[in-house]
Amino acid sequence: MALKRRHLEQLLLVVRGILLSLSAIKATSQITKPGCLESCGSISIPYPFGISKGCYIDESFLVICNRSFNPPKLFFPQSDVPIISNISLDDGELRVASPISRSCYDELGNLTTTPHQSDKLMITKSRFPLSTQNKFTAVGCDTLGIIQGGTSGRNYTTACATICNQLDDVTNSTCEGVGCCQMSIPDGVIDYFISASGLTNNHTDVHSFNPCSFSFVAEDYNFSSLDFLSLRNRDTVPVVLDWSVGNETCEIAEQHMSSYACTAANSECLNSSNAGGYRCRCSQGYHGNPYLLDGCRDLDECESNPNPCVHEATCKNLIGSFTCLCPKCYEGDGKRNGTGTGCTKIGRKDQTSSRLGIALELEGLTKEMHPWRQHDLLRSEEAEYLLKPFDVSEDDHGASCSIITAGFDGMKII
Numbered sequence: 001m002a003l004k005r006r007h008l009e010q011l012l013l014v015v016r017g018i019l020l021s022l023s024a025i026k027a028t029s030q031i032t033k034p035g036c037l038e039s040c041g042s043i044s045i046p047y048p049f050g051i052s053k054g055c056y057i058d059e060s061f062l063v064i065c066n067r068s069f070n071p072p073k074l075f076f077p078q079s080d081v082p083i084i085s086n087i088s089l090d091d092g093e094l095r096v097a098s099p100i101s102r103s104c105y106d107e108l109g110n111l112t113t114t115p116h117q118s119d120k121l122m123i124t125k126s127r128f129p130l131s132t133q134n135k136f137t138a139v140g141c142d143t144l145g146i147i148q149g150g151t152s153g154r155n156y157t158t159a160c161a162t163i164c165n166q167l168d169d170v171t172n173s174t175c176e177g178v179g180c181c182q183m184s185i186p187d188g189v190i191d192y193f194i195s196a197s198g199l200t201n202n203h204t205d206v207h208s209f210n211p212c213s214f215s216f217v218a219e220d221y222n223f224s225s226l227d228f229l230s231l232r233n234r235d236t237v238p239v240v241l242d243w244s245v246g247n248e249t250c251e252i253a254e255q256h257m258s259s260y261a262c263t264a265a266n267s268e269c270l271n272s273s274n275a276g277g278y279r280c281r282c283s284q285g286y287h288g289n290p291y292l293l294d295g296c297r298d299l300d301e302c303e304s305n306p307n308p309c310v311h312e313a314t315c316k317n318l319i320g321s322f323t324c325l326c327p328k329c330y331e332g333d334g335k336r337n338g339t340g341t342g343c344t345k346i347g348r349k350d351q352t353s354s355r356l357g358i359a360l361e362l363e364g365l366t367k368e369m370h371p372w373r374q375h376d377l378l379r380s381e382e383a384e385y386l387l388k389p390f391d392v393s394e395d396d397h398g399a400s401c402s403i404i405t406a407g408f409d410g411m412k413i414i
Contacts, residue, residue, distance in 0.1 A: 004083035031089075031289050040065035041072040044086045048245060048291050057245065057261060057291070060127050076222050079125035084238060089289055092272065092279040093131060095219070098122055098201030098239035100231060101145075101196040104212040104356065109202035113212075122217070123191045124241065129275055130189045130217065131240035134184040137175060138162055138215045139227055141206040144180070144199045149192030156192075161199055167209045170225045180223040187274045192217065244279045245291075253278055264288070264295040266320065285320035309334045313344040 031046040036055035048057035074083040085095040099120040138145025141164040161180035168272035170179035196215035210228040218237040250269035267290035282296035289295035301322040302315035309324035313334030324334025326343035333340040
């Protein structure tokens, strides 16, 4: 008998392991079409992007995995600008390495860098424009930065200058013209040219702490005076590109279902203001890849840490949503502050005093009453009733909940 029991336990463990494995497979996010490469080095390649025929939605989403690098690097075709972070399906963004322009001088003001270092072209060979999250930035105490590009068939040129006489003039974390200046990037800028040069005396007055001028386009640059020297050791900075599908709005694209890119159930379409066309995202309560037929799966909010329910409540996942169940004798939606009412014990605070106040008023009593059993206004059965558990209501589970009033001395009022 003991042997059979041991075999049964082992069989149950095997079955449990199989079920867990199947569950893990089911939970794995599908990001590509079957048989397509999912990553290049550390960079994931979600559909609509792909590296081989049948794996991308159209030619503008073709990318190349160059394995001559270690680890391999991802590029757009015929481009030397690498994609340096995972391609975001939720935000319609990707990040590439953008060059830094620099001009450096010796103590006499002689240029020590080449034109190749001071004049930089950023050509991604893609149709995806710079995000307006980026800014054109110039750094230095004697610096003129220039950017030229194209936007919607028009030429775009702007510049900014930064001047300072000594290091103490500079304020870290600000780019307001003293040591650092910035300009916004308009919609639609794709490829661009940048340059950096000395503005007045080729850094002869500031060479001791700032021998170079720099310019670049970057996301989230936080200026520091240390960059006057440290930027000499950097060649690139991250820059964000916005990507989208097609050149039609959602309203037009939805009328042509054979080419409509948002194929997943529980997905929705968003117009792109910068890149033109549109992009897709999974509806609220779902996650995954909205460009694949079965790409949007239920999001189990209860697995997040912390989950969206208060600690007293039990989180229950629903398809496309969730609910929080308050425990017995509590009421509310069980959701955390800012999103709900939490869980409140039935009969506490104002609820208790108001309900008992009604009971007392019905008997013509006041809160200044003397000990209940001894007062002429109360019959003994009324006092006994008020000193017993006071039945309030049923909670959300259908359970009867009480306010305990027994054990108070004669002068206590709840």
